[in-house]
Amino acid sequence: MLASTGPTLAQAPGPQPQPTSNPVPARSMDEIIAAATPGDWRTPAHEDTLYLELESGRVVIELAPDFAPEHAANIRALARGHYWDGLSINRSHDNFVVQWGDPAEEEADRKPLGEAKAKLPAEFVRQAAGLDFHPLPDPDGWAPQVGFVDGFPAARHPDAGTAWLAHCYGMVGAGRDMAADSSNGTELYVVTGQSPRQLDRNITLVGRVLQGIERLSALPRGTGPLGFYESAEERTPIRAIRLASEVPEAERSALQVMRTDTALFDELVEARRNRRDAWYKTPAGHIDLCNVPLPVRAAPDSEATDD
Amino acid sequence: MLASTGPTLAQAPGPQPQPTSNPVPARSMDEIIAAATPGDWRTPAHEDTLYLELESGRVVIELAPDFAPEHAANIRALARGHYWDGLSINRSHDNFVVQWGDPAEEEADRKPLGEAKAKLPAEFVRQAAGLDFHPLPDPDGWAPQVGFVDGFPAARHPDAGTAWLAHCYGMVGAGRDMAADSSNGTELYVVTGQSPRQLDRNITLVGRVLQGIERLSALPRGTGPLGFYESAEERTPIRAIRLASEVPEAERSALQVMRTDTALFDELVEARRNRRDAWYKTPAGHIDLCNVPLPVRAAPDSEATDD
Numbered sequence: 001m002l003a004s005t006g007p008t009l010a011q012a013p014g015p016q017p018q019p020t021s022n023p024v025p026a027r028s029m030d031e032i033i034a035a036a037t038p039g040d041w042r043t044p045a046h047e048d049t050l051y052l053e054l055e056s057g058r059v060v061i062e063l064a065p066d067f068a069p070e071h072a073a074n075i076r077a078l079a080r081g082h083y084w085d086g087l088s089i090n091r092s093h094d095n096f097v098v099q100w101g102d103p104a105e106e107e108a109d110r111k112p113l114g115e116a117k118a119k120l121p122a123e124f125v126r127q128a129a130g131l132d133f134h135p136l137p138d139p140d141g142w143a144p145q146v147g148f149v150d151g152f153p154a155a156r157h158p159d160a161g162t163a164w165l166a167h168c169y170g171m172v173g174a175g176r177d178m179a180a181d182s183s184n185g186t187e188l189y190v191v192t193g194q195s196p197r198q199l200d201r202n203i204t205l206v207g208r209v210l211q212g213i214e215r216l217s218a219l220p221r222g223t224g225p226l227g228f229y230e231s232a233e234e235r236t237p238i239r240a241i242r243l244a245s246e247v248p249e250a251e252r253s254a255l256q257v258m259r260t261d262t263a264l265f266d267e268l269v270e271a272r273r274n275r276r277d278a279w280y281k282t283p284a285g286h287i288d289l290c291n292v293p294l295p296v297r298a299a300p301d302s303e304a305t306d307d
Numbered sequence: 308m309l310a311s312t313g314p315t316l317a318q319a320p321g322p323q324p325q326p327t328s329n330p331v332p333a334r335s336m337d338e339i340i341a342a343a344t345p346g347d348w349r350t351p352a353h354e355d356t357l358y359l360e361l362e363s364g365r366v367v368i369e370l371a372p373d374f375a376p377e378h379a380a381n382i383r384a385l386a387r388g389h390y391w392d393g394l395s396i397n398r399s400h401d402n403f404v405v406q407w408g409d410p411a412e413e414e415a416d417r418k419p420l421g422e423a424k425a426k427l428p429a430e431f432v433r434q435a436a437g438l439d440f441h442p443l444p445d446p447d448g449w450a451p452q453v454g455f456v457d458g459f460p461a462a463r464h465p466d467a468g469t470a471w472l473a474h475c476y477g478m479v480g481a482g483r484d485m486a487a488d489s490s491n492g493t494e495l496y497v498v499t500g501q502s503p504r505q506l507d508r509n510i511t512l513v514g515r516v517l518q519g520i521e522r523l524s525a526l527p528r529g530t531g532p533l534g535f536y537e538s539a540e541e542r543t544p545i546r547a548i549r550l551a552s553e554v555p556e557a558e559r560s561a562l563q564v565m566r567t568d569t570a571l572f573d574e575l576v577e578a579r580r581n582r583r584d585a586w587y588k589t590p591a592g593h594i595d596l597c598n599v600p601l602p603v604r605a606a607p608d609s610e611a612t613d614d
Contacts, residue, residue, distance in 0.1 A: 094524055140448070169402050197598070201588070201589040218525055278485055281508070284449055286449050291501060291505065
């Protein structure tokens with residue numbers, strides 16, 4: 001039999017037929033998502049939702065103020081001041097990150113920050129107390145424990161009482177220089193490759209991409225050092241970055257994020273930890289934090305989004 | 308201080324300054340690579356080297372016949388018969404794989420295989436005995452032990468005596484249908500996202516990309532199910548796939564791969580496990596198999612390659 005051009009490598013959202021021999025077949029991820037009730041989803045706050053507008057369309061980002069309150073506040077101020085409008089995506093480093101901000105090399109040539117602060121504290125870790133941390137039972141090499149907090153992949157250290165966001169695909173962080181407190185949210189990056197977990201606790205993560213990451217991850221790679229573009233022509237212009245709260249309701253992308261603190265989500269993780277469809281011959285018996293899908297959908301009562 | 312547009316997120320091959328307070332500074336990855344002796348490198352065999360020729364340039368792949376001898380032999384036969392010439396890249400699934408082969412949906416419309424076999428055995432695992440397995444001391448959630456075999460990321464099960472290649476970024480596999488033995492090497496995929504280790508022991512890996520992966524990983528994502536392109540126009544034509552042994556010497560990409568069974572390589576892994584440059588504030592103390600870089604260089608006595 002020839003290898004077909006069809007779904008020869010099964011992965012969501014593809015079909016996942018159940019083995020007929022199983023008397024109580026486990027549900028597939030698609031079936032689990034289809035069975036979700038309204039209470040299994042949450043709607044990100046408009047104040048925490050950023051729209052990065054490119055010629056190719058919109059990228060939707062949810063901020064994580066529980067982990068980076070100062071950065072989230074500054075990013076809101078930058079967005080309200082239209083700071084990024086007319087700036088550009090300046091870097092695409094294969095198997096690592098895409099990054100945007102002010103391409104000016106000289107500080108004197110940089111765009112003014114308006115109402116935003118030039119300097120913020122580092123927000124690498126926070127106290128674990130007060131977070132609704134939903135742990136993953138699977139071991140992790142980078143942290144004593146990993147799991148999810150309101151839909152964000154995270155880690156914590158039970159003895160130290162600290163928690164932090166994890167550098168998984170699609171996570172958004174604030175670029176910095178050598179000093180730990182040298183990020184202010186003007187330079188943002190998105191993870192577009194193998195999870196660079198070595199960055200955890202070394203740089204401030206501020207959120208994650210909910211929709212449209214392919215508008216970033218498929219950008220041509222920069223050929224300069226660290227994947228920076230070598231000429232202005234290679235950069236992708238940013239039309240605007242706006243808070244959803246600043247956009248007319250009709251122009252919003254009405255999205256919902258699957259809650260990660262429910263029995264349904266645990267079932268979804270198990271469906272991915274041990275694939276039970278007929279394609280898989282050897283279920284892994286394990287899942288890494290950054291391999292867990294975090295479903296996003298258009299809000300059921302919304303108009304179709306632009307994606 | 309503003310976050311600069313310079314190397315705000317340090318990663319090789321960027322500069323990695325040493326902390327001046329360290330009396331015996333550990334070498335950075337760049338310094339370790341620069342200090343490598345000729346014996347730290349090996350030259351892939353021409354019979355195991357594939358050139359995937361696209362309009363954008365060449366992608367160089369090294370086959371892994373130690374793990375997939377039947378597939379490697381069939382892929383050689385397919386390349387000698389110019390099987391892929393004029394076929395196309397048919398799929399780019401964000402954060403997963405790029406895949407190529409015959410886009411024809413009907414078996415009757417498919418390109419004949421020439422001297423190659425239509426059917427092969429599954430080569431998911433092999434006996435660990437006989438492999439020069441260089442273990443990584445770091446724990447792994449997907450396998451009892453992970454490490455490297457001649458430059459390929461791999462795993463093994465000491466009790467079962469089995470070993471297999473691991474689905475890291477850049478690994479190349481043979482697409483299959485439902486049956487374990489339904490791959491024959493005509494459909495090949497490359498991992499272009501977070502390592503899908505759940506595929507380990509479920510599909511035959513045949514090698515890895517040594518150079519030019521950005522010609523695949525930055526392709527526009529397909530908008531059909533599983534990232535397949537929905538129209539012929541979206542597909543990227545394959546000019547040719549050739550074995551290096553079939554190409555005139557002057558047209559070869561003379562590459563060397565760093566050996567993974569040396570003290571130098573162990574030092575490199577440690578330099579990535581615990582980053583000691585001033586940018587990092589909290590070394591991870593751990594590295595995942597798929598985060599270990601596997602250096603490739605132009606052979607020192609060769610002409611410049613096309614990359």
